[in-house]
Every structure is written in C-alpha cells, then in structure tokens.
Amino acid sequence: MKTTSFPSLEAVGQVDLETVQRQGLLIFGYGSFAHDLAAAAQKNAIPVLGFVVSGVPPAARSALPVWQISQLPEAYKDKPLWVGVYNHLAHSDYPLIDQTCRAAGFAARFPQHYFEVVADALGWRYWLTPRADYAAHASDLRAAFDQLADEPSRQAMAQTLAFRLGQTLAAPLPDAGVVHYFPDFAVAACRARERGAQAFLDGGAYNGDTLEAALSQLPFQQTYAFEPDLGNYELLTQRTRQLGLSATNYPCGLSGRNEQLRFSTGQGEASAVKEDGDSIIQVVRLDDCLQNVTIDYLKLDVEGQEIPTLQGGRDLILKSRPILAIAAYHRWDDMWRIPAFVAALAFDYKLAYRSHSRNSFDGVFYAY
Template structure:
C-alpha cells in the first residue's frame, strides 16, 4: 500500500443559504433524518419543496410531495438536492446515492457534511457532523495523530475519512473494513493467554458473544445502562462459557447519576436531553482488583469520560484497547491524544467498520 499524503483541510462553501431561502431545496430520503433536516431547514427560513426517493410511486410525507428519481416533476432537477440520509447501512452508501441522483439530472447533490453548518443549531448533535471549516484550526493535532498511527493502512483510513468528512469525496475507499469490529486479527493475535475482557456499552451482548469467538476469555464484565437492552444482555451472557458479570450501569469519570436518553437500542446515550437518569461508575472504582487485559468502549460520545474514569486501571494493566472514535467530530484527535498522554508507549491503529464513516474504532496495543 502506497504511503498516503495528509489531505488539505481547506473546504469551499457548497451551500448558498440565500438562494436556498429564495428557491427552496429538495431532500433525498424521507426517513427520520430527512424529516429532521426538513424541520431544521424550515426553521432557518429554507422551504423544502419535496422529498426525493430512489424508487416507488409519487406521494406525500408529512404533507410534502414525494417523488422517485424516475418520475421527478418538471423543474425539480434545477433545485438544490440535499442528501437526507445519515446512517451506516450499505443501502445508504453516499457514492451510490450521489451517482443515482446525478444520473437523474441533479448536478451537485450535497452530502449532510456539506450543508450541516447551515442547520447546525437546529439539528443539534449528530455524531461526527460538524462545520467542516473548523477542521483547519486543528491541523496540528490531526497531523500529530497521522504521525502517531502505527501502519500505512491506518494513515490511509484517516486521510480518506478526513476527505470524506470535508466533502472532498463521497466515499471512503475500502471501507467497511473486512475484519471483525473490536476484534481485528492484529489485536487478537496478542491475546495469547486467558484474558479478562471489559465491554462498556455492551448493548444486547452481541460484542460479548463476538469476544467469546475471537478471544481466549477467562472472565468478562459487561456494562449496559439501558433498561431495555440489559435483560437481553443478561440472557445472552447466561449461555457464554466464561464467567461473566453484567452491570446495569454506564461508565464515566464520576460515580453518580447522569441524564440518559434510553429506549433507542444501541443508540441510547448519555446527554442533557435524556428522558431518564442512570447510575454511572468509574471503572477504576468498580473494578479495583480485577485483572483487565482487553477493554472495549463504545458509549455514544462519552468515550473520553469513560477513559478518564479508567486511567488507573489502564496504567495498572495496560490492556489492549478498542475505543469507538466516531461519535463526536473531535474524537479523531482527542482520543489518540489521551492515549498518547498516558506515556505508556501504546501503538495505535484505526479501522472503519461501516459505511459513511460510522463505526470507526481506534485500537491501541
């Protein structure tokens, strides 16, 4: 693999709010994110003329016209088209969507990262979406991470991910990665002895089950605070061979209670807008005497807080780390900087396990 160059962080402004407010826009898709984009656009004085879908028959969605790419009303291809799809699924691959829209006659469909800044205040936090112009201010931090990464593949992934987030490319080549999420071969090869595994953000036990397939587990601890997810986690854990302790708590930098938006499956998350409150614990205090050899963290944007609460544990055992790095736009450098700041000589790699930049994971060893 050819050594990659660090990409330019310069971006051109693709949106024209003045023209959009005057003529309106179209939104590709009519799912939850597309409807949220419509509400945010209209809150910013931008009328939404209609929704565009890949196939089907004309209709309406929330009172707005819906038309398939094969049956667009006259004049629609002259309007700006904003891609209103934002998830990790294969059917949502942006390159394929953009190609289909261009084939239908749209000149420059815009990705969510290209128009997000116009709607940011109304849309709020949406994982890694951010004002693309803000990346340039963190050039030094990002080039530091680029140099910190241990292999050419990781540096290629970071460069391609940045180009994608900056709207310079509609795709991330060779992503999703073929390896198992959280358990790539290069990390599992280092787990030669029976290990203690900690799964934070254990959801329904799917990662715990995967760990049992990929690692020689001695013991496992699984943390999951969502009231709907936890019973499924506990049931799954009953059928696993290693001794497993399931803990109905989240992990953070404090021991206490925090607001939590529950009932959203694997997307349940800590946050001020939560509909309930949950117990959170510092892993340092919850597992003071446990031998931890492998730590996985995927907690919907609370990764740095959870790491802070596990610093003593990490310093004591130097476990292999699998840390989700895509929930917030600045995870790209803040998580690697935190790991480097430990001064433990961790080596770092990056892999992307889903479409559109989702499920990017930092692996440290």
C-alpha cells in the same frame, strides 16, 4: 513503498445559505434523519418543498409531498437537493446515491456539505461538525496521524478525513474478514500478554454481541459489561447466561463522573445520553466501579462518552495496560483526542485505526 501523506483539511462543497433560502429545498430520503433535516431547515428560514426517493414513495409521514425522483414535477428540477440519509446501512451508499441524483439532473449536497448551515438546529449527530473545526485543529490531527503505526491506518484516517471534509464521497470500507473490535494484530497482542487473555471489559455492551465475538477470538475467563438501556440489558444478561460466562453485568453507563444523566432509550445500538432523553440513567467511573481488577482487553463504544470514560478509567488502564479498542465516530474530535489520550499514557503502545462500516461510522482506534 509509498506511504500516505497527511491530507489537506480544505472543506469542499460549501452551501450558499441565501440561495436555498430563496429557492427552497428538496430532501432526498424519507427516514428519521430526513425529517429532522426538514425541521432544521425550516428553523433556518429555508423552505422545504418536499422529499424525493429513488423507489416507490412510502406512506405519508408529514404534510410535505414525497415524489419518486424520476417522476419529479418539472418545476422542481432546478431546485437545490440535500441528501437526508445519514447512517451506516447498505441503503446509505453515498456514491450510489450521488449517481442516482446526477442521473436525475441534480448535483446533490450531502450531510457533511450542509451541516454547518443547520448545526444549531440539528444538534449532535455523531461525527458531523462545522468543517472549519478540522482546520482549527490541524496540528492535533497531524499529531494523531503521525502516531499511527501502519500504512492501512494512515490510509483509513486520510480517507476518513477527506470524506468528512467533502473532498470525496467514498469513505474507507471495512476490511473483509476482520471482526469488528478484534483485528488480528490486537488479538495477537492480547494472546502475547504475560497473563494471556483473561479479562474483557465491554463498555456499551448492547445485547452481548461483542461479548460473543470476543469469545470467538480469545479465551476470556471473566467479562465485565456495562449497558444502560434496560431493554438492551435484558438481552445482554440472557446472552451471557446462554454463553455460560463468568460475567459481571452492570445496568449503567460509563463516563468521567458518577452521576445521573438523561438518556434516549429504545434506539437499539444507538441509544445514547441526550439532554432531551426520555429516561434517566446512572453512569459511573471505571476507577470507582472496578477497583482491584485487572483488564486485558478494553472495548468502548459508549455513544460519545469515550473520552470521559477513558479519563474516568485512567488508573485502571495504567495498572492493567490492556489492549484498547475505542470507537472514534461519535464525536468529530475523537479523531485526535483519543490518540492524544493514548500518547499521554507514555506506554509503548502502537496505535492503529480501522473503519468497520460505511460513511466513516464504526471507526475504531486500537492501542496494543
């Protein structure tokens, strides 16, 4: 059977800054990312001519015009077009957006193509990074790739890298029927533990949806959940009460130090630590918060704090040797830093990688 090879790390689809500064720019999309992109472009002396959408133009949210792409004035049809759609939802199907743009005569550029031009103004945007970073860490990424224990993992990681480097617009799609954070191999490994499946730790518990999914897969007797957004936390406590869990819920976040950080609230599952956040939250180290506790399954989706959280929970992990399910899409370098952390534990963990959503969002490393 042919196995997937480590991919080329060549960035494809570079943007010519001088051209867009001279000609101006159209932005496909009209959501929050599209408007943030417009502001970032203008900070980089790129004139923004307006927004285009595939359907009926929505109500105005800015002074810039918005057109249906099929009704764009002739004078704008030779202008550069950047896609300002960046999420994992159904409307962000990049191959379909590309078809729509090509049918209208545009060779659109997508976020991974232009991010290096506006990175300073856009700031942290999950996995986006200047793509030269990948080549600069080729040996780290190769080591991570070589750790993977199965062919589906190698395929998914290779396709994720190709997508983020602009080599393809087709990111890996989720496996049908796989429960997010609970693929069959990880569930089986937890069942086979000497203690079975007794304790589950949910870092970034949101509204308790992952806790409910966990109980549908494994008979956990005790759960520990951390959720710093107080709106989400209220929903979490309601759900654990309804589920009748033996649950310990913490209204705080996780990191590598015990400290207070600025936090952006009200973003649902995407609420995150940000320097300009509208509130202040407490974050804690797992090793300080859960002393004398054993964990059987540890899930982390903590909006970019995965590596600090793992470091702050190293003693807990060394003692418990839990199944690990760690989100790998918030920071581009989590693609190698998470595998490197797992390798440094010097356990006999097998490492797997799966993608659970569109556009390489919800990628997860599993150690089992």
